[in-house]
Amino acid sequence: MTQPPIVEARHVSRVFPMAAAPVTALSDVSIRIEAGEYVAVVGPSGCGKSTLLHILGCVDVPTSGDVLVQDRNVGSLSDAERSRLRLREIGFVFQRFFLLPMLTAWENVELPQAEAGVARLDRRRRTAELLEYVGLASRAAHRPSELSGGEMQRVAIARALANRPRLLLADEPTGELDQRTGGHIITLLDRLHEDGTAVVVVTHDVAVAACAHRLLTMRDGQIVEGSS
Amino acid sequence: MRRTRIWALVAMALSAAVALTAASAAQPIEAGEAPGVLVSRQLMESRALGIGDLVRLSADPTGGRSRTFRILGAYEPTPDPMRFAQPALEARLHLPDLLALSGNPSDPSASDTVSSINVALVNPADADAFARDVSTRLPGTVARPTSAPDDRAGTFLVIERFHLAIASVTMLGSAVFLLALMMMLVDERSDVVGTLRLIGFTRRRILMQVLAEGTCIAAVGTAFGIGFALIMQGAFNRFFQWRYDTALVFLRITPGVVAQSILLALPLGIAASAIASWTLLRRHPLALVRR
Numbered sequence: 001m002t003q004p005p006i007v008e009a010r011h012v013s014r015v016f017p018m019a020a021a022p023v024t025a026l027s028d029v030s031i032r033i034e035a036g037e038y039v040a041v042v043g044p045s046g047c048g049k050s051t052l053l054h055i056l057g058c059v060d061v062p063t064s065g066d067v068l069v070q071d072r073n074v075g076s077l078s079d080a081e082r083s084r085l086r087l088r089e090i091g092f093v094f095q096r097f098f099l100l101p102m103l104t105a106w107e108n109v110e111l112p113q114a115e116a117g118v119a120r121l122d123r124r125r126r127t128a129e130l131l132e133y134v135g136l137a138s139r140a141a142h143r144p145s146e147l148s149g150g151e152m153q154r155v156a157i158a159r160a161l162a163n164r165p166r167l168l169l170a171d172e173p174t175g176e177l178d179q180r181t182g183g184h185i186i187t188l189l190d191r192l193h194e195d196g197t198a199v200v201v202v203t204h205d206v207a208v209a210a211c212a213h214r215l216l217t218m219r220d221g222q223i224v225e226g227s228s
Numbered sequence: 229m230r231r232t233r234i235w236a237l238v239a240m241a242l243s244a245a246v247a248l249t250a251a252s253a254a255q256p257i258e259a260g261e262a263p264g265v266l267v268s269r270q271l272m273e274s275r276a277l278g279i280g281d282l283v284r285l286s287a288d289p290t291g292g293r294s295r296t297f298r299i300l301g302a303y304e305p306t307p308d309p310m311r312f313a314q315p316a317l318e319a320r321l322h323l324p325d326l327l328a329l330s331g332n333p334s335d336p337s338a339s340d341t342v343s344s345i346n347v348a349l350v351n352p353a354d355a356d357a358f359a360r361d362v363s364t365r366l367p368g369t370v371a372r373p374t375s376a377p378d379d380r381a382g383t384f385l386v387i388e389r390f391h392l393a394i395a396s397v398t399m400l401g402s403a404v405f406l407l408a409l410m411m412m413l414v415d416e417r418s419d420v421v422g423t424l425r426l427i428g429f430t431r432r433r434i435l436m437q438v439l440a441e442g443t444c445i446a447a448v449g450t451a452f453g454i455g456f457a458l459i460m461q462g463a464f465n466r467f468f469q470w471r472y473d474t475a476l477v478f479l480r481i482t483p484g485v486v487a488q489s490i491l492l493a494l495p496l497g498i499a500a501s502a503i504a505s506w507t508l509l510r511r512h513p514l515a516l517v518r519r
Contacts, residue, residue, distance in 0.1 A: 059426060060512075079430070080431070080432065083425070083428050083431075084428065084430070085428075086426070086427070086428035087427065094426075094517075096517075098419070098423040098426065098517055099423075100423060100424075102420075112427050112428065115427070115428065115433070116428075159427070
């Protein structure tokens with residue numbers, strides 16, 4: 001039996017209404033992400049890479065077209081249902097990390113699990129395991145302000161994996177990091193993919209794109225190169 | 229009629245009492261069976277009087293037709309908000325002594341005339357029955373319990389309404405200020421709210437969290453406000469009681485006032501949190517983190 005794709009976008013367009021004139025960020029884009037895939041999306045700034053990622057991650061909704069996450073049409077879901085889907089099925093990693101500054105690395109990783117209703121003991125075990133996985137077990141009690149950029153991004157990855165998502169979306173994960181630290185993140189994403197998580201990464205970084213098994217190039221809101 | 233003692237207040241003889249007491253130091257006073265009198269604590273202190281001293285009192289400011297009394301004790305005058313700025317230089321006499329002191333000797337009925345008297349009852353609960361009894365027995369006499377509203381209460385009603393108006397304007401201003409403050413506080417946390425939304429927290433969940441925080445802050449703020457008001461009540465009363473040498477209570481935070489404050493402050497605080505956070509939650513999570 002064929003497994004359904006983790007996420008699928010069908011003829012998706014996204015138009016942002018602006019005061020001067022509407023801006024088309026995505027135009028009739030279709031894409032399927034299968035379980036365990038590693039996809040990199042590249043293209044010039046403003047071509048719609050991040051918008052595509054946000055739509056695939058249920059953070060945004062298309063103006064037209066359909067997005068299916070494990071065969072569920074996102075367009076028919078309420079805002080609360082989309083939030084639940086993000087919490088349990090999709091992990092997000094951003095260029096600017098977006099860690100909660102008042103929480104420690106441990107608490108940042110534990111928070112999504114608590115919100116998903118994971119039992120306390122399981123949460124502890126999973127948090128310890130994830131911090132170990134990203135190599136930050138010794139920094140568990142540190143707040144983001146006490147961590148380096150690379151460490152913050154690793155905590156953000158651990159947080160994204162907290163509820164065992166089948167899809168990890170990363171938006172310029174090495175954008176704010178130096179080459180060496182970025183290299184660690186690339187290795188980590190590679191390892192995640194090897195462990196069975198589907199990874200979609202939007203990047204300008206050639207090294208990140210080189211690790212992906214499928215490369216999509218976007219321009220003017222459309223996928224112009226690579227198989228969708 | 230149960231009356232064990234009747235003391236009359238020489239309301240009209242405040243200045244006379246001072247004049248005659250001063251005179252007592254200059255003129256020798258004959259001893260003997262002088263009737264007893266109670267003097268106010270303030271009068272005792274201002275004229276350096278003591279229990280057992282003989283004083284001469286007169287209803288005439290010039291000191292004419294004075295009579296000698298022996299001081300049997302001092303009392304703290306009942307505070308009168310209408311006269312708190314006047315020194316309470318008063319004396320209380322037995323009714324026959326008061327009549328003899330204040331009556332006009334050329335008027336045969338003078339000893340029977342007095343404009344008003346205060347009567348202390350053994351049981352204050354009998355006041356209404358007593359007033360009815362007096363009115364029945366002495367037609368034309370107006371008798372009313374001191375607890376009943378009189379004309380002066382109108383003044384205090386006006387003051388109370390004035391206070392209510394000031395309080396309402398203050399509360400309205402505070403509510404606007406509180407809302408603006410909460411908007412600023414919540415806006416400062418827009419990154420956090422945006423991140424929580426991106427992780428997958430629902431709007432409702434975040435709103436409930438903010439409401440819980442808002443309730444705690446409002447509760448702490450209310451408790452602080454009430455505590456501060458109680459401290460200020462003590463300080464305010466002590467200062468003005470010292471300033472005017474009176475036992476009058478100028479400021480009283482009653483349970484009603486406390487309840488009113490809680491009923492206003494808590495919902496206002498919670499509403500301010502809810503409005504402020506909802507304006508944030510309506511925005512797209514990406515817009516919140518992109519600021």
